[in-house]
Amino acid sequence: MRELRIHLDADLRDPRVAVFLEEHLADMRRVSPPESVHALDLGALRQPGIRFWTAWFGETLVATAALKHLDQRHAELKSMRTAAALRGRGIAARMLAHVMAEARALGHSRLSLETGSQPFFAPARALYARHGFQACGPFGDYAADPSSHFMTRAL
Incomplete structure (x- = not known):
């Protein structure tokens, strides 16, 4: 397998990114009720x-992965997605480690996320748990939602 290159994408103009993110949104809409789709x-x-x-x-x-600034010390992980054909090869773990390191470098001491509670999201929840994330209540602008699973960890 070739070397994985991770880079900050400031303008999001590459059409391949648009297609990739639309696939992500389509998956989220397929498995979650409309009011529970929080993908960007x-x-x-x-x-x-x-x-x-x-x-x-x-x-x-x-x-892909994104980091949303919530406040001086708290950030949210967003838009984590690995191409379906490549899941299970450690790419998501490397991406998560990269974003966690970037969050630390930006001065954040807490990283939280929202993912689905449906079976489709079980691999994501397991990945986050392996990397020290624990279940928590809603944070930021989120409200309690049976279709959402909230997780957080100290950095």
Whole structure:
């Protein structure tokens, strides 16, 4: 397998990123009720306070992740996705480690996330648990939702 390159994508103009994110949103809409889809689209990812990374094997986009600034010490992990054909190969773990290191470097001491409670999201919940995330209550602007599973960890 080629070397994984992770880089900050400031403008999100690459059409491959748009296609990748639309697949992500389509999955979220397919498995979650409309009011429980909290994935960010391209416009939301371009907002101030959000950093977005892409991961590539050569010219192939294989993963994405974003970091949303909540306050001076707290950030939220958003838009974590690995290409379906490459899941289970450690790409998500590398992407998560990268975003956690970036969050620390930015001065954050806590990283939280929202993911689904449905079986589709079980691998994601297991990944986050392996990396020290624990279940928590809603944070930021979230409200309690039976379709959401909230997790957090100290950095």
